[in-house]
Amino acid sequence: MSNNNSFLSNYFHRNGRALGSIGYFVLLMVIFLIGAPEAWIRPNLHQSVFVMMPTLIFLTIPLVFLVASGEIDLSFASTYAVAAYVFALLVKNGVDPAICLVLGIFTGAAIGALVGTLIVVFRLSSLVASLGVLFLLRGVILLLSNSRSITIMEVENHWIYPLLVGNFYGFPMQIFWAAIFVIFCYYFFNKHVFGIHIQHVGDNSVSAEQMGINVNAVKIKAFMFVGIGSAIGGIFTTMITYTFFPTQGFGYLLLALAAVFVGGTPYWGGLGTIIGAVFGVGIIAYMEIGIIAIGWSGEWRQFFNGLIILLALLGHRLHGERVR
């Protein structure tokens, strides 16, 4: 009996936060279903959610790694646009889009490494420093692009287009890539040295250091991962819309952060949940689209987003305080 109890309590310790966000997601679905059944059974509503979700997943899941490591990054919303700019500019100049894709992702990783190094080496507050980088990079893009967008219709004729963002029997291909990304990240976070070290570092960096973990390297890698995720998100969106526009990504800043915390990853580091974050993304994406679908005006969106963040925080509080 006692073994059963300890099994349950360990299971709850490991998965309680993910289960919480799944519960919130189901609750939201039920509310929408009751509120607007006829809108809810129309497939095009879910299709628009499916278009939005992959981008948010590429942004949100790496943030779970970073928040679990005890840091935060706001600059990802600009990294997203820088990578998309590099991609679009190179495509426009006749470079093979597959190479542009690789270079765009590399740009994201490089920015992540720079931001991470800046924060870790100079011991800056990641919140404030990345806020600075957020504005700085956005300024760079606006200056470089002269605030003009770049249209890249030519990308449609290249083989990467149907492979990455094409249509597969009615499903956008990016759904599959996002799903693969989630599965990869689940193992990467829970079963790989990288994820495990991130959790140790975010939990108690002094202990991690004493046990021979290179705390700075772990954190910089987490920032790089956020850069890579943002780059993928930015490039995918640019391909889907055939357009780079200089303000792109800004709208995702708060949504991706909200998805991390609604998804059950606590802000204090050491813990994180990939599955929870996926449902966090689901909650945010359905809120964005569902409010309109049930016939309410868009003004309600922010109100409900705010409400759900607070409710989610209160809900996750039931899971307990930080243990020390």
Place this chain on the structure above:
Amino acid sequence: MENIIELDNVTKRFGGITALNKASLKVTRGEVVGLIGDNGAGKSTLIKTLVGVYSPDDGDILIRGKKVNAWNALKARESGIETVFQDRALTPQQSIVKNIFMGKELRYPFGFIKEKEQIFEANRLIREIGFTSKLINAESPVGNLSGGERQGVAIARAIYNKAELIVLDEPTNNLSLNETQKVFDFVLNVKKSNRSVLFIGHNIYHVYDISDRFVILDRGEVVHQLNKNDISTPEELMKIMRDTIGAHL
């Protein structure tokens, strides 16, 4: 006897403060060395330098007679030195098994973790250490454990890694009599298997009981070293300590 580790004239400064001044110390195979000194004597700095958490500003560190460069905590662990830190170096939100294998995870190629093997080994170690509560298994979070149990996890880590030198920094602080006895048993077991222990303590009686040799530290300097054979009571050790501290200034 082979020297497991040797500090040769090691100096460590923090800003303008010299926390360690040309300290020399060696630990040979199979011996238990007690490191004693008043608060602020530099005991913690000495052992943190020895186990690679701090890098020395001056002086050499030798492992089995060979000088090492760019000494760090990972290299220390790879050289067979395990430390039970005063703060226990645990991550309380993580499971016992993750803590036992922290930094030295059992890995498949490409860095994936041998989770089942780790859990099996951790459960074996928990039984070996003698956790009393049946509610505790390898996957329980460390945050749910008592101080003594946490010390058990930190010791289990050192046991698993079969270190040649185990550094125990104030291991009996805040422990019950029973738990303290367990720590002593552990030290004796290590010694019996011809491995070494560096034991740091406030409590002279504890250090006296367990050690073969004593090193007295004061204001960052090693001021006296003596064998247990040289004295016959802990009171004698205490007197020597009182006489040496401050006398070198």
